[in-house]
Amino acid sequence: MGRWEPGARERLERAALELYVERGFEQATVAEITNRAGLTERTFFRHFADKREVLFSGQAEMLEICVNAIVGAPEAVAPLDAVAEALRAVSAPLEERRERSQRRQTVIAANAALQERELLKLASLASAVADALRRRGVTEPTASLCAEAGLAIFKVAYERWIGEPGGRTLADVIQDSLDHLKAATAG
Amino acid sequence: MGRWEPGARERLERAALELYVERGFEQATVAEITNRAGLTERTFFRHFADKREVLFSGQAEMLEICVNAIVGAPEAVAPLDAVAEALRAVSAPLEERRERSQRRQTVIAANAALQERELLKLASLASAVADALRRRGVTEPTASLCAEAGLAIFKVAYERWIGEPGGRTLADVIQDSLDHLKAATAG
DNA sequence: CACTGCGATGTCAGTCACTGTCATCACGTA
DNA sequence: TACGTGATGACAGTGACTGACATCGCAGTG
Numbered sequence: 001m002g003r004w005e006p007g008a009r010e011r012l013e014r015a016a017l018e019l020y021v022e023r024g025f026e027q028a029t030v031a032e033i034t035n036r037a038g039l040t041e042r043t044f045f046r047h048f049a050d051k052r053e054v055l056f057s058g059q060a061e062m063l064e065i066c067v068n069a070i071v072g073a074p075e076a077v078a079p080l081d082a083v084a085e086a087l088r089a090v091s092a093p094l095e096e097r098r099e100r101s102q103r104r105q106t107v108i109a110a111n112a113a114l115q116e117r118e119l120l121k122l123a124s125l126a127s128a129v130a131d132a133l134r135r136r137g138v139t140e141p142t143a144s145l146c147a148e149a150g151l152a153i154f155k156v157a158y159e160r161w162i163g164e165p166g167g168r169t170l171a172d173v174i175q176d177s178l179d180h181l182k183a184a185t186a187g
Numbered sequence: 188m189g190r191w192e193p194g195a196r197e198r199l200e201r202a203a204l205e206l207y208v209e210r211g212f213e214q215a216t217v218a219e220i221t222n223r224a225g226l227t228e229r230t231f232f233r234h235f236a237d238k239r240e241v242l243f244s245g246q247a248e249m250l251e252i253c254v255n256a257i258v259g260a261p262e263a264v265a266p267l268d269a270v271a272e273a274l275r276a277v278s279a280p281l282e283e284r285r286e287r288s289q290r291r292q293t294v295i296a297a298n299a300a301l302q303e304r305e306l307l308k309l310a311s312l313a314s315a316v317a318d319a320l321r322r323r324g325v326t327e328p329t330a331s332l333c334a335e336a337g338l339a340i341f342k343v344a345y346e347r348w349i350g351e352p353g354g355r356t357l358a359d360v361i362q363d364s365l366d367h368l369k370a371a372t373a374g
Numbered sequence: 375c376a377c378t379g380c381g382a383t384g385t386c387a388g389t390c391a392c393t394g395t396c397a398t399c400a401c402g403t404a
Numbered sequence: 405t406a407c408g409t410g411a412t413g414a415c416a417g418t419g420a421c422t423g424a425c426a427t428c429g430c431a432g433t434g
Contacts (some may be wrong), residue, residue: 008411030391040413045392080371115310116303123306141343145368148339156331181332185372187265195382216419227384232421 009047009057011037016054021103025052025111052117055104058093059121063128065089070132079138083129083150084178087157091170094158098166105162126151153177196234196244198224203241208290212238212298239304242291245280246308250315252276257319266325270316270337271365274344278357281345285353292349313338340364 015036019028030051034044048054069086077085094101108114130147138146157173164173202223206215217238221231235241256273264272281288295301317334325333344360351360 029389041392042414043412046411049392051391078371112307116307119306119310120299120303123302141347141364141367142371144343144346145339145364146371148342149336149368149372152332152335152339155335156328159331160328177328177332180328181336182372184265184267184329184333185336185369187267217421218419228421229385230383233382236421238420 008037008039008043012039012044012047013054013057017104017107020055020107025107025114052114055107055114056117056121059125061093062090063125065093066125067128067132070129071135073136075136079133079136079142079146080149080178082133082136083146084153084174086129086132087150087154087174088171090154091174095170102162122151122155149181153181195224195226195230199226199231199234200241200244204291204294207242207294212294212301239301242294242301243304243308246312248280249277250312252280253312254315254319257316258322260323262323266320266323266329266333267336267365269320269323270333271340271361273316274337274341274361275358277341278361282357289349309338309342336368340368 012033016028016033019033019036022028030041030044033054034041037044044054048057066086066089069089070082073082073085108118126144126147129150130143133143133146134140153174157170157177160177161168161170161173168176199220203215203220206220206223209215217228217231220241221228224231231241235244253273253276256276257269260269260272295305313331313334316337317330320330320333321327340361344357344364347364348355348357348360355363
């Protein structure tokens, strides 16, 4: 445990998201975040590589879910369908925290530096997915293409899901995007 | 023209790429770059928003080429094929400077911050492409999906082209990747 | 040729993200 | 009680980036 109160990392994440929402990412300083969390700047940088990373702690979990879904899919499933299955698996935890996802996404949408970090996280996700596909025997360049295409589907679907009034499920929007992509590439 | 020698921007770009190759992106300071270019730090930041941007000046040109290719494509051409045409149009100027592209890509591959910037540039490219498709009458989510799929094709093809001994043309690799994607989504 | 407006550069001080280093504290264990 | 371990605090330092103002070169104008 920590020196005084436990859960330092979680407190930092909460304080950071709050401040980023209140005053914007650039206007919030790390000193303010750590003050609100009752810690020092140095401790912030022990938990997070930089000021942006504090918004992306869930990434490791998403990556694990994705890879497991692909590795665990039946042999007969086609590469792109295995990727779609992984996306559906990932959508579940996001679905549960729609409110939080929306607040987070609003912050990210307002700042280019945060968009960069999100794109890097998604790219590393695609890289891991391509790896998992290769372990299923899928050859290049099909593995990378399916991974990147899945990423494209997810990006489009996630954006639509966040922006929509709230009727459809994220999994539904993903399926819809997949169908549209298949139709567009059928020509 | 500038205060003394003309071409300040170009001198900064050259000096930066040289230093990034010699000692790596993080180890090179802006002060060193501007010393080599015979300018001051302040001038560097007047020409480029940050230390990374100096490697991405060709982006605006690529974007224009892309959009023009799509807008100029015949009405009958399917969305994804219009995107493929745009990618081929973009590949021409890259083809001519293969050596430079390789050096640049080596620097970028060695540093996460530069990869982030590249991903952001590619994302803005995709966004512009989706815009151009919409102006052709393509509806959502097809426009965004085709743009993102085209981005996926380009990423995979470019990486392969840079890494290959040098036999195939970038345009060839792009066509090959497009075929593979169509095959993978046909299931 | 002198004058003047403008754009690009130089100068300087300042903020803030991020790092290295060492001291300090809480907690478990012998 | 003594000790080891891990997380935190304290502090100095580097470097990216910014704002404000002075300065210089070049064009046009008279």
